[in-house]
Amino acid sequence: MAKDNRKKVRKVLIITLILNIVVLILKVVVGIMTGSLSLQADALHSVTDSANNVLGLVTNQLSSPIPDRDHPYGHHKFEAIGALGIAAFLGIACFEIFTSALNRIIFGGDPVNISGSELWILIIVLGINIFVAFYERRVGEKIGSNILIADATHTMSDVWITISVLFGLIGVWKSEAWNLTWLQSLDYLLAFPVGILVIKSAWAVLKSNLPWLVDQMAIAPELIHQIVMEVPGVINCHNIASRGLLGRQIFIEMHLIVDSENIKTAHDITEKIEIKLEEKFAPVRIIIHVEPFEYQSSQISYE
Incomplete structure (x- = not known):
């Protein structure tokens, strides 16, 4: 008989939702203050983190492993559907990242102005994201929750995005001091490898959940x-x-x-x-x- 771990999953999702909202607010504030396109795109990606947590809470409530009259095989596939929803959010975030970067290359934009204190805020944001990713994956693997593992994969893509944005903004910060004006372009050029990481994360989520939904052979x-x-x-x-x-x-x-x-x-x-x-x-x-x-x-x- 399958164990009902929904309470544990719900607790983790609520904790990560609160942390993701904190991360989102910090990115939006710093992004607006500095005019950083890459950071604003990163904040958009963080919107999907919070949306994924909400989606996870909804599907978790529906995904009871205990059979009933209407669902004699249990409700597991609701959780798999939630995981596929996360993959869809990843695709949307990737599209937005590429679109924003291309617009900056074609049409240009105002220079980014950033200070050391704002970079320290982003380092704190990075630390929160890393904690959320490892916390969700550890609990997800322990209790066998697809939704937590999928969300941890999504959050890990956000970690790499934040790292890329952080390095790009450090370059922008030092561009004037080092007399290297081309470093200003790092704010949007790094969006492309970040987008590839997002696509990779989306594919990993799809690959791990489609066999469940299409009733693929589980055991030879x-x-x-x-x-x-x-x-x-x-x-x-x-x-x-x-x-x-x-x-x-x-x-x-x-x-x-x-x-x-x-x-x-x-x-x-x-x-x-x-x-x-x-x-x-x-x-x-x-x-x-x-x-x-x-x-x-x-x-x-x-x-």
Whole structure:
């Protein structure tokens, strides 16, 4: 049976939402004061961090692993949908970053004016982002929450963006003192590698959640067949299917032929199979269809 970790997930999301709002406010204030385009784009990306937390809280409330009448297989996919929503937000942030940088290159803009104290504020912002990313990932991996891991991936992309923006603004800050006016362009040129990092993060989130939503095979049928055939009394196991995510929730179905026509004996054999599969792939729900003794099939899985 899957564990309901929604309270733990909700607690983490609320904490990170508060921290992300603090980060957003600081970036917006410094971005407006300095006129930094890259920092304003970074602040836009931070808007998606807060939106992701809100989205995560909503989907977390809906993603109970406990089955009910309307959702006999549980509600896990609500959380996966939330993770895909984060990927969509990442794509929007990436588009905004590229658009802002191109506009600055084509149309130009006012020079950026930044001071050392404003750079220190950005260093504090960077520290908050790093804490949020590692905190969410650590808890997410511990309790097996896709939404926390996906959000941590998103926040980590924000860390790299802030690092890039920080280095660019340091260059802008020193451009006049070093008599290197071209350093002013760092404010928008660094937006392109930052955008690539965002795209990479979005792809990682999509790759880890699509198999769950499209019911991709979770466990190789040959492996399940091998485990089942080791149980005494099993003659044949075929039409094996599995879906879900390992460590999260797995569903396994199979057809089985046993060396007995006695219902009680057949039931005992299927229970032994369920115990072995539970030990290997827990949490798992298993459906076994026992067929007549004389039936035979060489088809392990669906072709």
